[in-house]
Amino acid sequence: xxxxxxxxxxxxxxxxxxxxxxxxxxxxxxxxxxxxxxxxxxxxxxxxxxxxxxxxxxxxxxxxxxxxxxxxxxxxxxxxxxxxxxxxxxxxxxxxxxxxxxxxxxxxxxxxxxxxxxxxxxxxxxxxxxxxxxxxxxxxxxxxxxxxxxxxxxxxxxxxxxxxxxxxxxxxxxxxxxxxxxxxxxxxxxxxxxxxxxxxxxxxxxxxxxxxxxxxxxxxxxxxxxxxxxxxxxxxxxxxxxxxxxxxxxxxxxxxxxxxxxxxxxxxxxxx
Numbered sequence: 001x002x003x004x005x006x007x008x009x010x011x012x013x014x015x016x017x018x019x020x021x022x023x024x025x026x027x028x029x030x031x032x033x034x035x036x037x038x039x040x041x042x043x044x045x046x047x048x049x050x051x052x053x054x055x056x057x058x059x060x061x062x063x064x065x066x067x068x069x070x071x072x073x074x075x076x077x078x079x080x081x082x083x084x085x086x087x088x089x090x091x092x093x094x095x096x097x098x099x100x101x102x103x104x105x106x107x108x109x110x111x112x113x114x115x116x117x118x119x120x121x122x123x124x125x126x127x128x129x130x131x132x133x134x135x136x137x138x139x140x141x142x143x144x145x146x147x148x149x150x151x152x153x154x155x156x157x158x159x160x161x162x163x164x165x166x167x168x169x170x171x172x173x174x175x176x177x178x179x180x181x182x183x184x185x186x187x188x189x190x191x192x193x194x195x196x197x198x199x200x201x202x203x204x205x206x207x208x209x210x211x212x213x214x215x216x217x218x219x220x221x222x223x224x225x226x227x228x229x230x231x232x233x234x235x236x237x238x239x240x241x242x243x244x245x246x247x248x249x250x251x252x253x254x255x256x257x258x259x260x261x262x263x264x265x266x267x268x269x270x271x272x
Contacts, residue, residue, distance in 0.1 A: 006072050007053035009045040012038030014267050016074040019045045020085030022107070022159075023191050024152060026052025028179040029082075032172070033250060036258055040267040044074060048088065050187035052180040060190045062198055066091035073099050078265055082106040083159075083222070083247065084191065087198055093209050094200075103211040104261050107159075107219055107247045109226035110200035113137060128201065130225040137196045144185045144192075152177065159247035161220045169252045204233045211237045212264040214257060216245025238264065 009027060011034060019030045027045035037043055049065055050056035057068055070092050073079075078101050081089030086108035093100045115128040136158075143151040156173045160166040183191075211234050215227035224241060231239040240260045242249045250257040 005049060005055045005057055006068055007047040008072055010042065011045070012041055012043045014039075014041045015265070016077045017041035017043055017265070018069075018073060018077050018079045019043060020069065020079065020081040020088050021046075021048065021051070022083030022085050023195060024051070024155065024183060024188055025173070025177055026180045028052070029173065029176040030250075031176060031179075032254055033258060040262060041078075041265075042074070044072075044077070046072070047180070048085065048191075050191070051183045056184070056187055060187070062087060062091050062194050063095065065194075066095055070096045070099055075099075076101050078102045078104070080104040080106065080261065081108070082250065083108070084195060087194070087200065090200055090204075090207060093207050094203055097209070100209055102265065103207075103209050104214060104264065105211060105230075106214045106250055106257075107216065107222050108213060108230065109222040110204055110230065111198065111226075112195045112222060115199065126201075128199075130223050130229065132221065132223075134196060137192055141189055141192050141196075144188055148182075148185060148188075159221055160252070161218070161246060166246070169246075169248060172251055173248065201233075204230065205235065208235045210264075212261065213237055213239045214242065214249055214260055215239070216242050216247060216249045216252070218244065218246045221247045 021027055021029050026047045030045055046069060047054035049068055057064060066088050069088060079089045086105040089103055093103055111128050111131055113131045113134045140151055140155055156170050160169045213227045213230055215224050217224050227239055231237045242253045242256055245253050
């Protein structure tokens, strides 16, 4: 279904569960989980603007993306957001709290990049050293136009570094990425800029929805310390750290991931 620029695949039966993917990917990344989750939930699998089968939007920034997704949310939705999708989910919960029941944030961080204390800044005035260096994202941006596929492979590899089955997880990500039309380099660059600039630290304490944080202890893109910070700062948060997982625990540790969200969301089994 195409609604308001966005492609949304709806499948299953039960409570509404929205799935939001990460940077450069598309809704196909959730496919390995669909068979089991669709028996418990009505899944709404979204391609974010400009990615997969969804059309680009103008303007293109985090609040605009959150607004477009909010327009297609089913009533009383629980949202699973991964990486960039987690930041979109948080933005929706902050801006449209009546639309959201609960959140599951996977590989999430309020701020992907390290920041130095800036006395003049109107933003959150403190250092943040549990992200990655801005130059890493800068290098990805510089390389996008030169060698798109190589850059994407590097980014996918970064997401899986440190796991025992990194190679198979990278392969799975790459396959899912290629199942739908590739985003334009402009869309990828602008989405990368969202990761570079977004800093939700000052707003996190106002996000009052029950939230499950699922994080790999070997995540090199959003270090697990960020998840611990969020657990302490969010008003109603629960943390599930998955040993041996990196930035995509829902792929590398599928059974544990499904168990974690089912335990948290407690869907009622359908009557025969």
